[in-house]
Amino acid sequence: MNDVRPGSVLPVPDRAYQGPVAYDAKKLDEKFPPIEPARPPAQAPNVLVILLDDVGFGASSAFGGPIHTPTAERLAGEGLRYSRFHTTALCSPTRAALLSGRNHHAVGMGHITETATPAPGYRSTRPNTAVPLPEILRQNGYNTAQFGKCHEVPVWESGPTGPFDHWPAQSGFERFYGFIGGETNQYTPALIDGLTAIAPPTDPDYHLMPDLADKAIDYVRQQQSLTPDKPFFVYFAPGATHAPHHVPKDWIAKYEGKFDLGWDAQREQTFARQKELGVIAADSELTARPEGLPAWDDVPDEQKPVLARQMEVYAAFLEYADHHTGRVIDALEELDILEDTLIYYIIGDNGASAEGGINGAYMLTTASNGGGQFETVDFWKEHLDKVGGPEAYNHYSVAWAHAMCTPYQWTKQVASHYGGTRNGTIVHWPSRIQAKGEVREQWHHVIDLAPTVLDVAGLAEPHTFNGVTQEPMHGVSMAYSFDDASADERHTTQYFELMGNRGIYHRGWTAVTKHRTPWDVVSKAPDFSLDVWELYDTTTDWTQAKNLADEQPEKLAELQRLFLIEAARHNVFPMDDRAAERMNPEIAGRPTLVKGDRLRLYPGMVRLGENVAINVKNRSFSVTSEVVVPDDGTLEGAIVAQGGRTGGWSFFAEDGKLGFHYNYCGLQRSTTLSDAPIGAGEHQVRVEFAYDGGGIGKGGDVTLFIDGKAVGTGRVEHTHALYFSFDEGLDTGCDTGMPAYEGYKVWGGAFSGTLQWAEVALGVDDHNHLVDPEEHLQAALRHQ
Structure with missing residues (x-):
């Protein structure tokens, strides 16, 4: 059936006036049709999408973690927690999937932009058959704006001479203020305003997080003042809590001594709170610590204060980010539009980052340039007070990252297991969603956000854009679950793949194989044919703790075949775990x-x-x-x-x-x-x-x-x-x-x-x- 909702063809063709015309306008009896700016249907809500960076499922207090996130808790208390919401295990692919409603390989973002190849799934250039959500909304009468991180620009297009086709300002966002790339210094960020690089402020107390919140607040106030009849779509993706973990000292002080118990005990505490909150099943099993990560009890005593401090700084950074996100929410409330705004608060674009190494990093560049030998315990102790400040570029130990992904196996980059892909997500829309403070267990993926927004706005997913036939979105609308906790889930099949770490979800079952370990920079990845597959029944094994591959080989084979089908459909092949070839343009x-x-x-x-x-x-x-x-x-x-x-x-x-x-x-x-x-x-x-x-x-x-x-x-x-x-x-x-x-x-x-x-x-x-x-x-x- 053809979609008869507005916007099935974009741009909407201009219709020439066919009525009578007079030589003198004063003598024209007919009136020309009035100029009517595009507007979506009346029920179309304001939309605010919040996407944090590098936050594991077990970090935020809203999902049982040790880090106080009152904004997330507030929205969850008035809205819904989605406890089985998924990302792609890495930032560029997740962001490309979110904004397009399509799987990341299908829009050319099978990996980060820095490793692009000419293969269709890895080009890092979005095809013209996949118009992004903000452009659909803009052409249907929304005001659109993005604040924060954009890591979807091909590296050869990231310079001041463009081309700017894949920048936010040419991808549907009327306003962009943020940075292009994977990370930025929070005290002196590489800021872009629209298409122009600007100097960071000279204020010694400057930090990017409140700046982004200020810019978002200013934008919404102006938009509501000048065009209140238009809804807005604001994408607030601050880049926190990606390294460097930069945060003011008074926020760090809040967590002094809070992590002296170590990562093993922290996982146990988080696991218990998650059960109490109901964001994991009551009979869930806590997965084991991966081989190669030390037990906290085996860490030398002299090193423990250093490692604990790393986590204190990270925790402060997440709370700080949540606080300033809360200021944006407060502004919506002050404008009396919070109740009518659909808010997605996605707590992380992948699992917690395991890129800091076993010992963490004071200057993250040491991990890339062979300088780690200088960051001794004595060095750390001498500089401990500077961690989180402008003189450091710090990252915590991979063992803390694993703890922040409680109760799941693995971390960011590992697309095969839920530690890399499951991110706590909150949906808040009081005027439309009657349920308050409930948990939704329907299985969903980041590609479901775009179809949801179009669904609730009463807009069509365009089948033609700029004369080009569009590939249908791969996600499904989540609106069916807003007021029905028991509704049958509609996202029933989903593949995952990143650098050979891969898997498939299908109707409660997952078949997965981990091809490479993020923090292992010594061992070479094996041939794909040597990868060992695991099988989990997540209807009874919430955390992927009980591998059933040996017990049910037929089921495993069935899912492996399904992975091949889905991977072929969405440009995953050829899978690419090469290093030299991908790093050399x-x-x-x-x-x-x-x-x-x-x-x-x-x-x-x-x-x-x-x-x-x-x-x-x-x-x-x-x-x-x-x-x-x-x-x-x-x-x-x-x-x-x-x-x-x-x-x-x-x-x-x-x-x-x-x-x-x-x-x-x-x-x-x-x-x-x-x-x-x-x-x-x-x-x-x-x-x-x-x-x-x-x-x-x-x-x-x-x-x-x-x-x-x-x-x-x-x-x-x-x-x-x-x-x-x-x-x-x-x-x-x-x-x-x-x-x-x-x-x-x-x-x-x-x-x-x-x-x-x-x-x-x-x-x-x-x-x-x-x-x-x-x-x-x-x-x-x-x-x-």
């Missing part, structure tokens, strides 16, 4: 923005991310610039800088002299200054870094030149092998964000002379072929 087959071995820079070119700028790692390089020094000879600030406090380098001027600074993971620094000032007038200045070779991440010698004359030498002992930063960038004439060099005499390293141009040139001694591709892939995954 030339081999992977994806475009790169900058080509060649030279990059010419001009003032104002800032925040060029590492997927946009030229790669100087594991090789010799030089930076040359033409500058004009004021007549008095004074000169300060960065000529070219890359990275930030977590690692990077700066070619700069200080007290009129020329300088080069290398910052290794924020842990080791070296500075070279010229013997004499540059001098007034126009000069060509240059730094040459001669890489030692013999492997990756090695040291090198520094030589400074003024007008071709060597004026200073220095030494760097360690360099970054893989990444400087995932949110800082390469800047010309300044050092935006957290500085790579802490010694600037001017704010933001602003260059005080005249910078004509600068050029980064690579040497021929490229050692990137020695980079372990598996380690390179793991480094990328640590920041997603």
Whole structure:
């Protein structure tokens, strides 16, 4: 049956006026039809979708966890908890699925954008056969806005020259304020307003979380003031609680001593509360700790305060995020529209992040660049008070991540098991949903959100968009379950796959196989044919604790065949667990923005991310610039800088002299200054870094030149092998964000002379072929 609801064809074709026309408008007897802006049906609600980042099922107090989340509890008390709601186990795929209503491989997001290949399921470019939900709503008369994280932009389109086809502003959102990529520093974020990069605020008390809440509140107030007859769709995806775990100290103080009991005892406590809340079955079994994760009792006593502090900071970050999310909810209430707004509060886009390693990370870049040996217990203790602050880029131990996924097995990245894919979700809509404070156990997936919104708004899922026939959405509307706790579930089959971790859900049964372990960067993933499948009857085994594969091989085979069918339907094949090929754009087959071995820079070119700028790692390089020094000879600030406090380098001027600074993971620094000032007038200045070779991440010698004359030498002992930063960038004439060099005499390293141009040139001694591709892939995954 054809859908006769509004919006089945978008854009709605313009209809030419066919009535009488007069030469003189004053003599026209007929009236032209009035201009009527698009509006959805009268019952269409405001919609607020809240998506937190890297939060496991067992973290929030709303689902039995140890972290106080009063906003989530408030909405759950007035609405519904969905205890069997699922994501894809990684951020980019989940977000692409949420906004499209389609499975992630079907919209080209089988993995993160940084690993895109030309295979249909892994291109990271949404096909034109899958118009996203915000564009459908916008063309039907909604106001649309996104605040926070967008990690769906192909890396070669993430630069300031676009194209911007896959940015929020071209994907249906009339307003975007946030960041592009997997993570950002919460104190100096890489902010985008619309399509334009903007400098982070200079307020020393600034934090991204309240800023995003402020911007969302301002938007809703303005929208309700100017166009109250239009409903809004606001997507609030703050990026919290993804690393870095940054949060003000007074919030951390709330959790002092709360996690001294350790992760094993914490899992037991959370498990008991989850049963009391009814968000897991009363007869559920707590799954075992994975092999390779230490028992808390086996952790050295001297290390326990460090590990406990990591968790205190994370807990504070989640409560802080929930608090500022609550301010957005309060604003809706003040505007008297809370009751009529459909709210989805999805507590995590995947399971808790296991990317911090067994010991956690003070500077997450150490896990990617071989600097972990510097983060000793003594180092941690010396810097413990800085964890969570702007001088750290911290992440907790993987054992805490596992505990935050209680009661399930595994964590983020493991799409096969519920620890990676089950996220507590709350639906709040008092004017429409009569039930209050109830739990819904119907099985659902993030692809169900878009069909639900269209259903309750009375809008059609368009079968044609811009003249292109659309692939139907794969999700189902959840509205049938709003007022009927016993309704038969309608999402009966769902596949999962991520880097070979894969599984299938079908009518209460799950067949799953874990192909690789997130925190294991040593072992190579086996051939797919060697993967061992498990079978669970989740109608009686809520937590996937009792493997029935040996007892029911026929059922397992049935589900394995079903996985193959679903995977083939949705572009999962060829499954891709490659490392070298996917991390090298030339081999992977994806475009790169900058080509060649030279990059010419001009003032104002800032925040060029590492997927946009030229790669100087594991090789010799030089930076040359033409500058004009004021007549008095004074000169300060960065000529070219890359990275930030977590690692990077700066070619700069200080007290009129020329300088080069290398910052290794924020842990080791070296500075070279010229013997004499540059001098007034126009000069060509240059730094040459001669890489030692013999492997990756090695040291090198520094030589400074003024007008071709060597004026200073220095030494760097360690360099970054893989990444400087995932949110800082390469800047010309300044050092935006957290500085790579802490010694600037001017704010933001602003260059005080005249910078004509600068050029980064690579040497021929490229050692990137020695980079372990598996380690390179793991480094990328640590920041997603």
